[in-house]
Amino acid sequence: MRVWKYGDDINTDMLFPGKYTYTCSTPDEIKPHLLEDLDPQFALNVRSGDIIIAGKNFGCGSSREQPVVGLKAVGIAAVVAKSFARIFYRSSINQGLLLIECPRAVESYKEGDFVEIVAEKGIIKIAEKVFKFPPFPKEVMKIIESGGLLEYTRKKLKEKNLN
Amino acid sequence: MGMTFIQKIIATKSGKDTVEVGEIVTIKPDHLLTHDNTSAIIQKIDGELNRYGVVDPELPVIVLDHVIPAASEKNAAGHKKIREFVGRFGIKNFYDIGEGICHQIVYEKGLALPGTIVLGSDSHTCSYGAVGALATGIDRTEAAALLLSGQTWLKVAQTIKINLTGSLKPGVSAKDLILQIIGDIGSDGANYCVVEFHGDIESLSMDQRFTIANMGVEMGAKAAIFPVDGVTREFLMGCGIYKEMYREIIPDKDAEYLKELDYQMNKIEPVVALPHKVDNVKNVEEVEGVDIDQFLIGTCTNGRLSDLREAAKILKGKRVAGGSRLLILPASRSILMKAVKEGIINIFLEAGGTVLPPGCGPCLGAHQGVLAPGERCLSTANRNFKGRMGCKEAEIYLASPATVAASAIHGKIVDPRKEVRG
Numbered sequence: 001m002r003v004w005k006y007g008d009d010i011n012t013d014m015l016f017p018g019k020y021t022y023t024c025s026t027p028d029e030i031k032p033h034l035l036e037d038l039d040p041q042f043a044l045n046v047r048s049g050d051i052i053i054a055g056k057n058f059g060c061g062s063s064r065e066q067p068v069v070g071l072k073a074v075g076i077a078a079v080v081a082k083s084f085a086r087i088f089y090r091s092s093i094n095q096g097l098l099l100i101e102c103p104r105a106v107e108s109y110k111e112g113d114f115v116e117i118v119a120e121k122g123i124i125k126i127a128e129k130v131f132k133f134p135p136f137p138k139e140v141m142k143i144i145e146s147g148g149l150l151e152y153t154r155k156k157l158k159e160k161n162l163n
Numbered sequence: 164m165g166m167t168f169i170q171k172i173i174a175t176k177s178g179k180d181t182v183e184v185g186e187i188v189t190i191k192p193d194h195l196l197t198h199d200n201t202s203a204i205i206q207k208i209d210g211e212l213n214r215y216g217v218v219d220p221e222l223p224v225i226v227l228d229h230v231i232p233a234a235s236e237k238n239a240a241g242h243k244k245i246r247e248f249v250g251r252f253g254i255k256n257f258y259d260i261g262e263g264i265c266h267q268i269v270y271e272k273g274l275a276l277p278g279t280i281v282l283g284s285d286s287h288t289c290s291y292g293a294v295g296a297l298a299t300g301i302d303r304t305e306a307a308a309l310l311l312s313g314q315t316w317l318k319v320a321q322t323i324k325i326n327l328t329g330s331l332k333p334g335v336s337a338k339d340l341i342l343q344i345i346g347d348i349g350s351d352g353a354n355y356c357v358v359e360f361h362g363d364i365e366s367l368s369m370d371q372r373f374t375i376a377n378m379g380v381e382m383g384a385k386a387a388i389f390p391v392d393g394v395t396r397e398f399l400m401g402c403g404i405y406k407e408m409y410r411e412i413i414p415d416k417d418a419e420y421l422k423e424l425d426y427q428m429n430k431i432e433p434v435v436a437l438p439h440k441v442d443n444v445k446n447v448e449e450v451e452g453v454d455i456d457q458f459l460i461g462t463c464t465n466g467r468l469s470d471l472r473e474a475a476k477i478l479k480g481k482r483v484a485g486g487s488r489l490l491i492l493p494a495s496r497s498i499l500m501k502a503v504k505e506g507i508i509n510i511f512l513e514a515g516g517t518v519l520p521p522g523c524g525p526c527l528g529a530h531q532g533v534l535a536p537g538e539r540c541l542s543t544a545n546r547n548f549k550g551r552m553g554c555k556e557a558e559i560y561l562a563s564p565a566t567v568a569a570s571a572i573h574g575k576i577v578d579p580r581k582e583v584r585g
Contacts, residue, residue: 009350009351009440011548012548013546013548013549013550013551014548014549014550017528017550017553017555018527018528018529018550018551018553019527019528019529019533019550019553021200021229021527021529022199022200022229022230022237022238022241022529023235023237023238025203025206037549037550037555056351057350057351057354057383060350060351060383061286061546061548062285062286062546063283063284063285063286063288063300063301063302064302064303065302065303065304068302083351083354085351085354085383086354086355086383086385087286087300087301087302087380090301090302090305091301091302091304091305094302094304094305094308095304137187139187139316140187140316148304149304149305149308150207150208150304150307150308152308153211153307153308153311153312154211156312157211157215157311157312161215
């Protein structure tokens with residue numbers, strides 16, 4: 001597991017350049033361009049289970065979902081940030097990407113620290129320190145537990161059409 | 164305790180007397196806006212569309228604007244797929260290429276009315292707060308789910324109240340005001356919040372309100388709302404929409420706000436947002452003399468007739484400085500036609516400008532004015548992120564139409580008030 005550390009206001013153009021928005025939509029098309037203008041090493045070296053730790057307002061800017069789809073596809077286990085931009089936050093729920101809003105954990109992290117996340121308990125361990133993060137509201141958990149918004153909608157539609 | 168705009172509209176829409184801040188409520192939006200990304204959206208739900216169809220053919224508003232005319236075979240295939248979808252499911256509100264930028268079309272065609280909820284798979288959907296609609300951006304996946312189910316969840320967000328007093332001075336525009344606010348509170352200053360504008364808002368035209376609401380997302384806002392007043396009603400009347408056709412939602416006087424901010428509009432000066440963040444705002448004097456390669460006037464932020472008039476007034480009889488270029492991007496065909504009729508387009512052409520088809524043009528870096536490494540663009544758009552206009556080694560500065568027009572004459576950033584005074 002590797003931690004990728006970034007600063008404040010990491011926007012959607014840094015996460016996935018706008019020029020590809022209308023030509024790359026599938027996970028395989030998205031992956032090579034992830035974080036292209038921010039950190040060219042990311043797409044080359046990211047591994048499943050890696051974690052991103054960042055500052056405030058992560059994911060600000062466009063409503064494009066390629067950053068979220070891409071981060072989920074390469075197996076990012078969680079993005080831990082001081083705060084997230086609203087559309088990015090919502091999009092991550094829709095794709096089932098784990099976001100952890102925990103400013104104290106971000107401030108505590110130093111390069112090389114071991115990071116462990118126990119999502120079901122709502123805790124993140126950094127070096128030996130333990131931080132709690134609040135759970136998602138129950139209405140939102142239903143979407144995440146279904147495997148994302150489309151799966152949730154499919155399930156609902158099936159139920160509706162059976163009744 | 165009274166209710167804010169978002170509390171009132173969500174309570175009304177969900178048939179409740181009251182809703183609390185923080186509550187999560189299921190709502191049925193009045194419209195769902197999608198654009199060129201419709202092809203990627205419907206691709207996610209091909210099977211379900213075959214089985215269940217679109218929940219309501221009157222729900223979607225589809226506008227082709229982002230890469231128009233198609234810049235590649237892939238874009239063209241996307242547009243073709245969208246046209247087939249529109250025909251197959253009888254989608255009522257479809258606007259093909261050249262009609263204009265999606266947000267301008269929703270506004271012009273009266274598809275966002277006071278008291279309605281509009282969700283769109285574009286972050287600048289927040290623009291329709293200008294007419295008192297609750298409008299906000301969502302992703303493609305949520306748009307796909309909405310096409311099938313017609314409903315989603317919304318959280319009743321906290322609200323920031325901004326009190327505006329006085330009026331803007333000549334040479335200063337709504338763009339300067341909203342850039343100043345974003346510069347002050349930061350690009351996450353209203354994150355997860357709704358922003359309501361109050362006070363002397365009657366001095367702001369609908370076009371100016373649209374510019375301000377359009378940039379709500381650049382301070383992280385979920386929505387940016389101008390409560391309905393005489394200016395709104397008059398604008399809607401001009402679109403053939405009468406008072407009986409919509410519901411005015413006015414926030415209660417005793418509503419509870421997260422915080423209140425006061426701005427005296429006569430104290431606002433022309434400002435510029437420097438690369439690579441929208442909240443990196445400086446007074447124009449501090450950046451005067453910065454050389455610019457490309458000037459862009461237009462986009463969904465500042466491509467309306469009043470913006471073009473303002474720019475034309477400055478550019479009349481002048482030439483764009485040698486070594487630099489000027490792009491004009493009207494927000495809709497109807498605006499372009501009026502600008503042609505008024506002689507405004509001729510002024511731009513005589514000045515050496517290039518007029519682009521109504522659409523998103525170079526704003527998102529896919530085509531029509533992509534920058535080269537080391538180049539600088541001064542633009543009236545809403546975003547100056549690194550790489551936004553297609554090149555990560557280029558710089559984007561944001562300003563008002565007047566500042567961009569005045570600067571184009573000199574090939575570098577100047578205070579527009581100097582040109583206006585002549």
